[in-house]
Amino acid sequence: MRAVLRTPLAVTSAVLVALALAGRAEAAEQTLTFRSAPITLKPYFTAQGVEAVPSPKVDGYVVGMRVAIVDAAGRELGDEDVMLHHVVFANVLRRDATCSVYTGFGGRRLAYAPERFYGIDEERYELSLPAGYGYRNSAGDIWGITYMLMNHHRRTETAYVQYTVRYVTAETLTPVRPLWLDVHNCRADPVFDVPGTGGPGSSYARSVDIRAPISGRIVAAGGHLHGGGIRLDLENATCSTALFTSWPSWGGPEPRPLLHEPGPSHMSSFRSPEGIPVAAGDVLRLTATYDNSLPHTRAMGIMLAYLAPGPVAGCDPMPELLPDLGQPGPPPLAPWALPRPPKGPVRSVSRTWVGDFRFADERVAVRRGSRFTWRFAGPSPHNVTLAGGPVGFSSPTLASGAWSYRFTRPGTYRLVCSLHPVAMVQEVRVR
Numbered sequence: 001m002r003a004v005l006r007t008p009l010a011v012t013s014a015v016l017v018a019l020a021l022a023g024r025a026e027a028a029e030q031t032l033t034f035r036s037a038p039i040t041l042k043p044y045f046t047a048q049g050v051e052a053v054p055s056p057k058v059d060g061y062v063v064g065m066r067v068a069i070v071d072a073a074g075r076e077l078g079d080e081d082v083m084l085h086h087v088v089f090a091n092v093l094r095r096d097a098t099c100s101v102y103t104g105f106g107g108r109r110l111a112y113a114p115e116r117f118y119g120i121d122e123e124r125y126e127l128s129l130p131a132g133y134g135y136r137n138s139a140g141d142i143w144g145i146t147y148m149l150m151n152h153h154r155r156t157e158t159a160y161v162q163y164t165v166r167y168v169t170a171e172t173l174t175p176v177r178p179l180w181l182d183v184h185n186c187r188a189d190p191v192f193d194v195p196g197t198g199g200p201g202s203s204y205a206r207s208v209d210i211r212a213p214i215s216g217r218i219v220a221a222g223g224h225l226h227g228g229g230i231r232l233d234l235e236n237a238t239c240s241t242a243l244f245t246s247w248p249s250w251g252g253p254e255p256r257p258l259l260h261e262p263g264p265s266h267m268s269s270f271r272s273p274e275g276i277p278v279a280a281g282d283v284l285r286l287t288a289t290y291d292n293s294l295p296h297t298r299a300m301g302i303m304l305a306y307l308a309p310g311p312v313a314g315c316d317p318m319p320e321l322l323p324d325l326g327q328p329g330p331p332p333l334a335p336w337a338l339p340r341p342p343k344g345p346v347r348s349v350s351r352t353w354v355g356d357f358r359f360a361d362e363r364v365a366v367r368r369g370s371r372f373t374w375r376f377a378g379p380s381p382h383n384v385t386l387a388g389g390p391v392g393f394s395s396p397t398l399a400s401g402a403w404s405y406r407f408t409r410p411g412t413y414r415l416v417c418s419l420h421p422v423a424m425v426q427e428v429r430v431r
Contacts, residue, residue: 028168028169028170028171029063029166029167029168030166030167030168030169031164031165031166031167032056032164032165032167033162033163033164033165034053034054034055034162034163034165035053035054035070035160035161035162035163036051036053036145036147036160036161036162037051037053037160038072038158038159038160039147039149039158039159039160039161040156040157040158041082041149041150041151041156041157041158041159042151042156043151043153043154043155043156043422044151044152044153044154044257044259044339044420044421044422044423045150045151045419045420045423046085046148046149046150046151046418046419046420047147047148047149047150047151048085048105048146048147048148048149048188048189048419049105049146049147050104050105050144050145050146050147050188051144051145051147052092052142052143052144053089053143053144053145053161053163054143055137055141055142055143056137056139056165056167057139058139058169059137059138059139059169060134060136060137060167060168060169061134061135061136061137061167061168061169061173061175062117062118062127062134062135062137062165062166062167063128063129063133063134063135063166063167063168063173064126064127064128064129064165064166065089065118065126065127065163065164065165065166066120066124066126066127066163066164067084067087067120067124067161067162067163067164068162068163068164069082069084069149069159069160069161069162070159070160070162071157071158071159071160072158072160074162077157077159078253078255079122079152079252079253079255080152080253080255080256081151081152081153081157081255082149082150082151082152082157082159083122083149083150083152083255083259084120084121084122084124084149085121085122085148085149085150086119086120086121086122086146086147086148086224087119087120087121087145087146087147087148087161087163088116088118088119088145088146088147089116089117089118089119089143089144089145089163090114090115090116090117090143090144090145090146091114091115091117091137091141091142091143092114092141092142092143092144093114093140093141093142094114094115094141095112095113095114095115096113096114096115096116096180097115097177097178097179097180097213097214098179098180098181098182098185098186098210098213099113099116099180099185099186100113100186101113101186102114102186102187102188103186103187103188104188105188105189105381105397107396107398113186114144115178116178116180116304117135117178118178118304119180119224119302119304121224121263122252122263122264122265123222123224123248123263123264123265123266123267124266125222125224125267125269125304127220128220128271129176129219129220129271129306130219130220130271130272130273131273132173132174132273133173133174133175133176133219133220133306133308134168134173134174134175134176135175135176135178135306136173136175137167145161146188147161150259150260152255152256152257152259174308175308175309176219176220176306176307176308177214177216177306177307177308177309178304178305178306178307179210179212179213179218179284179304179305179306179307180302180304181208181210181234181284181286181302181303181304181305182208182286182300182301182302182303183206183207183208183286183287183288183300183301183302184206184208184300184301185208185210189397190300190302191297191298191299191300191394192206192298192299192300192301193295193296193297193298193299193386193392193393193394194228194290194291194292194295194296194297194299194392195292195295195391195392195393196291196292196293196294196295196296196391196392197292197295197390197391197409198292198293199292199293200293201293202291202292202293203230203289203290203291203292204289204290204291204292205287205288205289205290206287206288206290206299206301207285207286207287207288208285208286209237209283209284209285210283210284210286211281211282211283211284212278212279212280212281212282212283212284212307213280214280214307214309215278215279215280215309215310215311215312216275216278216307216308216309216310216312217272217274217275217276217277217278217307217308217310217312217319218243218272218275218276218278218305218306218307219271219272219273219275219306219307219308220269220270220271220272220305220306221234221244221246221269221270221303221304221305221306222246222267222268222269222270222303222304223246223267223268223269223302223303224267224300224301224302224303224304225246225248225263225264225267225288225290225299225300225301226261226263226264226296226298226299226300227260227261227262227263227264227296227299227331228261228290228291228294228296228299228331228333229248229263229264229288229289229290229291229296229299229301229331230248230289230290230291230330230331231245231246231247231248231289232245232246232247232267232286232287232288232289232301232302232303233245233285233286233287233289234246234284234285234286234303234305235284235285235287236278236282236283236284236285236315237282237283237284237285238279238281238282238283238315239282239315241315241318243276243284243318244270244276244303244321245268246267246268246269246303247267247268247325247326247328248264248266248267248326248328248329248331249264249265249266249267249268249326249327249328249329250262250264250265250329250330250331250332251265251327251329252264252265252266257339257422258336258337258339259339259421259422260298260336260418260421261296261297261336262332264331265326266326266327267326268323268324268325268326268328269323269324270321270322270323270324271321271322272319272320272321272322274319274320275307275308275319276318276319276321277312277315277316277317277318277319278307278312279312279314279315286301286303287301288300288301291330291331291333293333294333294335295386295388295389295390295391295392295393296392297385297386297387297392297393297394297418298385298394298418335388336387336388337387337388337414338387338388338414338416338425338427339416339421339422339425340422340425341425342362342363342425342426342427343362343363344361344362344363345363346363346364346365346429347361347363347364347365348364348365348366349361349364349366350366350370350371350372350373351372351373351374351375352364352372352373352374352375352426353374353375353376353377354374354375354376354377354382354384354417354424355376355377355378355382356377356378356379356380356382357380357382357417357420357423357424358423358424359374359415359417359424359425359426361426362425362426362427363426363427363429364426364427364428364429365428365429365431366407366428366429366430366431367430367431368407368408368409368410368430368431369406369407369408370406370407370430371404371405371406371407372404372405372406372407372428373402373403373404374395374402374403374404375401375402376398376399376400376401376402376403377400378399378400379399380399381397381398381399381419382397382398382399382417382419382420382424383395383396383397383398383417383418383419384403384405384415384417384426385415385416385417385418386413386414386415387414387415387416387421388413388414389411389412389413389414389415390409390410390411390413390430391408391409393405394418397419407428407430409430410430410431411429411430412427412428412429412430413427413428413429413430414426414427415427415428
């Protein structure tokens with residue numbers, strides 16, 4: 001992990017003052033602000049990567065976190081400028097509770113999975129642990145982030161991930177352990193595709209079973225879905241107990257041009273001072289349910305829970321939860337149009353190459369049942385992602401090699417590279 005991390009910026013002067021105060025006996029909760037290194041985004045491009053970032057250099061507890069994307073002057077950038085797809089924070093020196101081997105961007109496998117302790121995305125989940133609980137941080141700990149940001153302008157943007165940490169020193173809190181629950185776990189890009197072939201009112205579900213590594217009580221949790229998401233359910237399959245459902249809210253601003261299917265503006269979360277009981281070895285089942293009347297590509301289903309270790313006797317009763325529901329509702333359902341029309345003649349071919357930054361053939365015709373192959377010429381990574389059509393599919397993100405798909409349903413397939421959706425579009429007509 002350390003080999004791929006970049007050198008972080010120095011912390012701001014406000015952070016230095018706060019850290020100096022941390023040594024005083026009367027210090028308790030502080031508010032610390034940090035920034036990542038600058039991230040350069042080309043026009044209408046998506047930037048994704050991994051880097052080391054500053055962290056509190058005094059022993060204490062994280063009790064809350066929030067993130068903003070800002071420019072060099074500290075002005076917050078809205079989604080109409082730079083969209084926050086996601087930022088995941090990891091403690092590099094600790095092992096993740098639910099993942100032992102991690103796959104980074106480009107398919108690179110890492111034998112060591114650092115502890116993922118906070119994540120934020122379009123729903124802007126703010127961590128706020130119940131009073132008396134905290135995520136323990138040591139002065140020598142190293143933090144890193146995995147990020148994905150999208151530029152919605154025709155000009156190059158420079159952005160920073162700025163994060164505010166509520167930090168407690170000079171008192172002992174009950175420590176929590178983060179449990180990252182993901183239906184496609186242990187990946188920097190944990191996506192799956194919803195086919196969209198079920199007809200009006202249908203749904204599609206993807207589940208994962210993860211055994212609780214330790215006993216304790218879940219005192220807080222929040223969820224994450226993409227466009228077309230209906231709900232995210234967490235249950236204790238061992239105890240046959242429903243634990244929590246995270247519901248999406250919709251209606252946030254939609255920046256133009258529309259470069260991907262709009263996601264939820266909020267996901268419900270909860271806090272509980274008593275905590276949901278979970279025993280070591282219990283099967284925690286996470287189920288992401290999506291609309292299946294339309295395709296939804298590169299979908300996700302993630303819930304981050306904070307567990308306070310301690311003894312649990314069997315299937316203890318559920319406590320009262322303090323939810324932040326938002327305004328749940330059904331997902332808006334509308335096909336996503338290509339950011340621009342494809343160019344060039346219609347070619348009857350069985351393969352094409354994908355390079356920087358274009359599909360060699362933007363308009364293709366094939367027969368039903370044909371297998372079509374994309375060869376990735378690099379050097380930058382790209383993918384093939386359905387924006388609209390008869391059935392949902394997407395390729396891995398690749399800089400080299402080939403990927404194939406068999407077209408079994410007739411119709412028009414509108415495709416993009418999800419990282420460069422304006423530059424790279426393609427239309428495949430299946431006769």
